[in-house]
Amino acid sequence: MANPKPLMAKSSGTDHANPAIQSALRTLDAEASGVVAISAALQGPLGTAFAAAADLIRQAKGRVIVTGLGKSGHVARKIAATLASTGTPAFFVHAAEASHGDLGMITADDVILALSWSGEQAEMKNLITYAKRFRIALIAMTAECESTLSKAAEIALTLPKAREACPHNLAPTTSSLMLLALGDALAIALLEGRGFTSVDFSVLHPGGKLGAMLKFTRDIMHAGDAVPLKPLGTRMSDALVEMSSKGFGCVGIVDISGAIVGIVTDGDLRRHMRPDLMTALVDDVMTKNPKTISRDLLASEALEILNSSKITALIVTDANRPVGIVHLHDILRAGVA
Missing domain, CATH: 3.10.580.10 (CBS-domain)
Known part of the structure; x- marks a missing residue:
């Protein structure tokens, strides 16, 4: 019996009518509109809160504790890594694990950056209580200005509402990208504010292709x-x-x-x-x-x-x-x- 032929692309050109391509274009358009909405919001009240958050982190004696749950938790982990690699000491604490001993990682000198699109995750309650008890500065990144998380925070970075790229408006897609984009913007603002140079960058990136490029x-x-x-x-x-x-x-x-x-x-x-x-x-x-x-x-x-x-x-x-x-x-x- 002859072996079946592998599936190959039929033509050299792109079939723009292909349903998968059309779906991808709709997804990218939806997510791009979310980033554009953040840019517009930064020219209003979000900009004031963003500047205050950057100042608070810059003046902190400790680290930035980035936390979240679910997709927001995955985004939070990446933001923590970006902050740490660009000169702002930071690490990720899972919002649920915090209630099982990981609160001990957070000190009074730290700043908590909590990500939650709804701002109502029950797992955040103990973390919020801990922050209040030890007077640890709390920055919220959420889309709900009246949420429990926003009201508990010293500074609330309220993102504009946006429809998810998911056709059912359920799977975190546009919202996840918006949280990530605002986190990246915060990391770069802190980098530029402290004059973090490529030389400083090389100290934190000795390995891999990037580390090689930063050798002297x-x-x-x-x-x-x-x-x-x-x-x-x-x-x-x-x-x-x-x-x-x-x-x-x-x-x-x-x-x-x-x-x-x-x-x-x-x-x-x-x-x-x-x-x-x-x-x-x-x-x-x-x-x-x-x-x-x-x-x-x-x-x-x-x-x-x-x-x-x-x-x-x-x-x-x-x-x-x-x-x-x-x-x-x-x-x-x-x-x-």
Whole structure:
């Protein structure tokens, strides 16, 4: 019996009349309208509450405890991760687990950010009571300004009402995206408010592709005797030996003070190819004022320079003196690209 053929797309074009595609477009339109509604609300009362929430979190001595239940709980977990990774210490506490011992994770110096679209989850009651008892600041993120959660909070971030993308208006879809969008907006506002830089970001993201992109030049450069260097006045024959032995396809040229003044590359050799090239001086062949980088430059930025300049290696300098060299292959091995 012949094996059945795998299901394959029939045409190269997209069938816009396909019911699944039409459903997807309706979902995206519904969710996009929710985000647009938040943008409009931020220009009114929500904006005032949002600014107050950012100030409260920024001034807190402790952490942001992000909590929620169900789909709001999943969103809360992601918001906590985003806050923590962008310089605002935060972690997630499940609203139901809080009543079974996890309230002990929350201190009087913390700020609670509670997510609930309805603001009426029964599991929130003990958490609200705990916050009141120990005078822990509570920020609500909900769509109901008259809900139990909103009334108990110092600050209520009241989102505009929106219809779910679900055709029955039941499954949390648009509402979940709106909670997530407002949480992301809060995290980025706090990031920008404290001047959180890419250098700060690299400290919190040492792993994975992102961690590789945030490595510094000093982390991947070759230093010491590995750097191909020759002084002004060197014969090209000696410079070529240095270039070949170090294996970077170039040799840096320094003046009497040790400052970098030029570089001889494979391209320079081709451009100056003549019978007496080996007896010529590097002064006559080198490219003057070569591109250099700092040891404190991010590896991702070094890659951009290499690509835009269409070169394969960069001399690393400190006060215009060569201290290392970075090759394109070093950046690729580090996982930056």
